[in-house]
Amino acid sequence: MMLVSLLLINVCAAWDSGSTSASVERENPEKRRPNSGVELYLQVKVKLELDHCHCYEESLVSVTVAWGAGRGKGLTSANYAESNDDGPQVVAGSSKKLTEYLLSRHNLNAPPDGLLDLHYEMELVHILGIDELKQTMTVLVYVDEKWTDPSLSWDPALFGNISKTWIPLSKIWVPDIIIFNMVRASRLQREDLLSxxxxxxxxxxxxxxxASHPAVYTVSCEINIKRFPLDDQRCALEIASWTYGKEKIRLHAHTEHSLEHYTDNEEWRLLKVSVVEDEYEHEGINVSELRYDVSVKRRPLFYMVTLTFPSYVMCAISVVGLFARFSTTGEREERFTLGVTAILTMAVLSLVVSEKVPHSSTHVPLLVAYFLFNMISVSVAAMTTGIVMKVHRMGRHGKEPEEWLLRLFCLRPLKIRQGIYTVNADSPFHSSSYLKGLNGELRKCESQPVSEKIPVLESYIHKLARTCENIQDEIDDIDVDDPTAFRRRREANGYVRISERLDLIFMTFFITLVTIPVIVLFYLS
Known part of the structure; x- marks a missing residue:
C-alpha cells in the first residue's frame, strides 16, 4: 500500500508540474490485460485515486506496475499524451492552455501593427427580393474574411502539435468592415435565433x-424603370472599412466568385456577379474599397400574362366592336359608349402598374407606355367611328356620292333605271285659255305657242318621271313576304357602301396597330 501511495504522489506531482514522465494511453481493454491480481489492483487503485485528485482531464489514465519475475519490480516511466492515428500526438489540455496563452498576448482593442491585408469574399446565396418602390435589394450572402495577426501566432511544438484553434470573435480584434450603401443588415432573418x-x-x-458568417443585407439600389417589365437591374454592395484608410487596411477580393450555393429567384434571373477593387477619398482619407456588382434580369412572364395579354384582348375586342354592326339592320348605336368603356379599362390597368413601379419624372415605364398607347388607339378609333356614322347617315337620307368617290374606295356605281320621255310637237294639244281657281272662278290666261312650252315641260317631265320611278321602286320593295328586301335596297346606296368599306379599312388598321406592340413585347421577353 505504501508503494501505491508513493506512486500516486509521484503521478500527481508529475502532472501538476507539467512533466511528461507519466504516460496516458488510449488502450483497448480487450488488448491490454493485467498479468496478475496485484497488477489489476494497482491499476484500479491508481485510477480511482487519480480520479479523486483530478490529476487527469480527458484521456484514460493507466499506470501499470510490473510485478513478478521477468517484468521488473518498479514503476515504469509513463508519458501523458493523446494518441492520434491521423497525425501527430496532441497533448490533452493543450487547447485550453493555447487559448489562455493567445488571449494573454492579444489585445482585442488594438489592431495588428503595420499594413493589414484583408482578404474578403462574399458568396451570393439567394436574392430575397427587389423593392422597386423603396429602391432596395435584399440578398442572403456568406461572408468570409481572412487576415493575419502576429499576436495570435504560436509554436505548435510547444502546445501539443496543435495546428489550429478556434476563438470567439468577441475575444479578438476584428476589422470594422461594413457595407456603405446598406439600409438594413442582420445575421439572418431572425436575429434572436442566430445570436x-x-x-x-x-x-x-x-x-x-x-472568420465567416451568413448575413442578410438590404442595400440601396437605383432602379431603372425605363424598360419595366423587361428591365435589367444592377445593384452594388460597396464594402470598406469605416475607420481605417488604405495605409492601414487594404482589401483584396477573390477574382473567381463562387455560386455553388446560389438558388434562383422566381422573379429575377441572375446574370453575373463581379467584384472590383477600388478606393475612394473620404474626409481626406483614402479608403480601400470592394464593390460587388449583382446584375439581374426580371422574368416578365407574370406581367405579360396578367397585364399585357388581357389589355391586348380588350383593345382588340373594342376595335372590332367599334367597326362592326351592332344589329342585322346595320345600325351603329352605342359605339362611343363601348369606346369609353375600353378607355376606362386601360386607365385602371395603367393605375395598377403605376403602383408597382417607383414614381419617376425622368422615365415612363415601358408597360405604362404600352397602356397609354392602347388608350390613345381606342380613343382615335372611337372618334373615327363618328366619321363613319356621319357617312352612313348621308346614305340613309337618300343622297348619292359622286362617281369618283365610289371609285376611290374601289366601288362601282350602280346603274339606275331611268325612263325616257319625248314630246311630239306635231301632236294635237287640247288646251284652254281658262283656268278654274280654288273658289270656282274661271280666269283667262294668256296662251303661248306650244313650241315654247316644250323645253320647260321636258325638264319637269324628266324630274317627275325619276321621282315616280323611285317611289314605285320603294313601293315594290315593301313586301310583306320579304321584309329584308327594303333594307337591301337601302344598303345599295353609295354612301352606305362607302361607310361599310370604311369600317373594314379602319378595323384592319387599328387591329394591326394594337397587335404590333404585343408581338414586340413578347419577342423581347
Missing part, C-alpha cells in the same frame, strides 16, 4: 485568422 449560435474565428499557428 445564440457561436461563430468562432479559426486561427492558424502563423496568426492567420479566418
Amino acid at each position: 445564440a449560435v457561436r461563430a468562432p474565428a479559426l486561427i492558424y499557428p502563423n496568426g492567420t485568422v479566418e
Whole structure:
C-alpha cells in the first residue's frame, strides 16, 4: 500500500508540474490485460485515486506496475499524451492552455501593427427580393474574411502539435468592415435565433485568422424603370472599412466568385456577379474599397400574362366592336359608349402598374407606355367611328356620292333605271285659255305657242318621271313576304357602301396597330 501511495504522489506531482514522465494511453481493454491480481489492483487503485485528485482531464489514465519475475519490480516511466492515428500526438489540455496563452498576448482593442491585408469574399446565396418602390435589394450572402495577426501566432511544438484553434470573435480584434450603401443588415432573418449560435474565428499557428458568417443585407439600389417589365437591374454592395484608410487596411477580393450555393429567384434571373477593387477619398482619407456588382434580369412572364395579354384582348375586342354592326339592320348605336368603356379599362390597368413601379419624372415605364398607347388607339378609333356614322347617315337620307368617290374606295356605281320621255310637237294639244281657281272662278290666261312650252315641260317631265320611278321602286320593295328586301335596297346606296368599306379599312388598321406592340413585347421577353 505504501508503494501505491508513493506512486500516486509521484503521478500527481508529475502532472501538476507539467512533466511528461507519466504516460496516458488510449488502450483497448480487450488488448491490454493485467498479468496478475496485484497488477489489476494497482491499476484500479491508481485510477480511482487519480480520479479523486483530478490529476487527469480527458484521456484514460493507466499506470501499470510490473510485478513478478521477468517484468521488473518498479514503476515504469509513463508519458501523458493523446494518441492520434491521423497525425501527430496532441497533448490533452493543450487547447485550453493555447487559448489562455493567445488571449494573454492579444489585445482585442488594438489592431495588428503595420499594413493589414484583408482578404474578403462574399458568396451570393439567394436574392430575397427587389423593392422597386423603396429602391432596395435584399440578398442572403456568406461572408468570409481572412487576415493575419502576429499576436495570435504560436509554436505548435510547444502546445501539443496543435495546428489550429478556434476563438470567439468577441475575444479578438476584428476589422470594422461594413457595407456603405446598406439600409438594413442582420445575421439572418431572425436575429434572436442566430445570436445564440457561436461563430468562432479559426486561427492558424502563423496568426492567420479566418472568420465567416451568413448575413442578410438590404442595400440601396437605383432602379431603372425605363424598360419595366423587361428591365435589367444592377445593384452594388460597396464594402470598406469605416475607420481605417488604405495605409492601414487594404482589401483584396477573390477574382473567381463562387455560386455553388446560389438558388434562383422566381422573379429575377441572375446574370453575373463581379467584384472590383477600388478606393475612394473620404474626409481626406483614402479608403480601400470592394464593390460587388449583382446584375439581374426580371422574368416578365407574370406581367405579360396578367397585364399585357388581357389589355391586348380588350383593345382588340373594342376595335372590332367599334367597326362592326351592332344589329342585322346595320345600325351603329352605342359605339362611343363601348369606346369609353375600353378607355376606362386601360386607365385602371395603367393605375395598377403605376403602383408597382417607383414614381419617376425622368422615365415612363415601358408597360405604362404600352397602356397609354392602347388608350390613345381606342380613343382615335372611337372618334373615327363618328366619321363613319356621319357617312352612313348621308346614305340613309337618300343622297348619292359622286362617281369618283365610289371609285376611290374601289366601288362601282350602280346603274339606275331611268325612263325616257319625248314630246311630239306635231301632236294635237287640247288646251284652254281658262283656268278654274280654288273658289270656282274661271280666269283667262294668256296662251303661248306650244313650241315654247316644250323645253320647260321636258325638264319637269324628266324630274317627275325619276321621282315616280323611285317611289314605285320603294313601293315594290315593301313586301310583306320579304321584309329584308327594303333594307337591301337601302344598303345599295353609295354612301352606305362607302361607310361599310370604311369600317373594314379602319378595323384592319387599328387591329394591326394594337397587335404590333404585343408581338414586340413578347419577342423581347
